[in-house]
Amino acid sequence: DIQMTQSPSSLSASVGDRVSITCRASQSISSYLNWYQQKPGKAPKLLIYGASSLQSGVPSRFSGSGFGTDFTLTISSLETEDLATYYCQQSYSTPYTFGQGTKPEIK
Amino acid sequence: EVQLVESGGGLVQPGGSLKLSCAASGFTFTDSAMHWVRQASGKGLEWVGRIRSKAYSYATAYAASVKGRFTISRDDSKNTAYLQMNSLKTEDTAVYYCTRPSNTYGDYVGWGQGTLVTVSS
Numbered sequence: 001d002i003q004m005t006q007s008p009s010s011l012s013a014s015v016g017d018r019v020s021i022t023c024r025a026s027q028s029i030s031s032y033l034n035w036y037q038q039k040p041g042k043a044p045k046l047l048i049y050g051a052s053s054l055q056s057g058v059p060s061r062f063s064g065s066g067f068g069t070d071f072t073l074t075i076s077s078l079e080t081e082d083l084a085t086y087y088c089q090q091s092y093s094t095p096y097t098f099g100q101g102t103k104p105e106i107k
Numbered sequence: 108e109v110q111l112v113e114s115g116g117g118l119v120q121p122g123g124s125l126k127l128s129c130a131a132s133g134f135t136f137t138d139s140a141m142h143w144v145r146q147a148s149g150k151g152l153e154w155v156g157r158i159r160s161k162a163y164s165y166a167t168a169y170a171a172s173v174k175g176r177f178t179i180s181r182d183d184s185k186n187t188a189y190l191q192m193n194s195l196k197t198e199d200t201a202v203y204y205c206t207r208p209s210n211t212y213g214d215y216v217g218w219g220q221g222t223l224v225t226v227s228s
Contacts, residue, residue, distance in 0.1 A: 032213065034213075036152075044215070046151065046214055049211070049212045050212040055216065065123060072176055089214075089215075091154070091213030095170050095171075096142070098151060098154065099151075
């Protein structure tokens, strides 16, 4: 199975800060890396697919990069509505494993 | 627009069984794989398993934690996927989501609202 290691598990940032979350796969997954945002009590929402493609309707302050084993989700200017838990997921091979999640908090 | 509606969750005793349903609309169900993902309270997302379309012989795959106990099936005439859960354990307590993967990168653009399964005596 492919293991996904996401870091950090939590972070503290101010509104307007640039925030980055990284995800590392235990083997190459090409561009089969997706990012989701989940708010309490809600289903996850797709933000980025194929490592760097922005899902329709997602604000442009979200971006993704990476290929192979190392990936990054960046929020260019953190807003209060971005308070949620973020998960990476590999869809290269089953089981489609998720990272452990990252929860930003506002300073 | 992709719409997925799960049902069938509830309280069940350890060792018991439960069958979840996922009613789908807004896309060509017969051409799509269907996946199940679960989330225990306060925990992360865990992939449970998937069933592919008829074109791929309805092939299934499961997480190691549920293999041999859970079975995914589908009824293309009803646009519905199912998750049959047997020999349930307390650690299977979670919200269960059905999802539809895209044809490009397998990302989950559509999610149901989730259904809660509680395994407790």
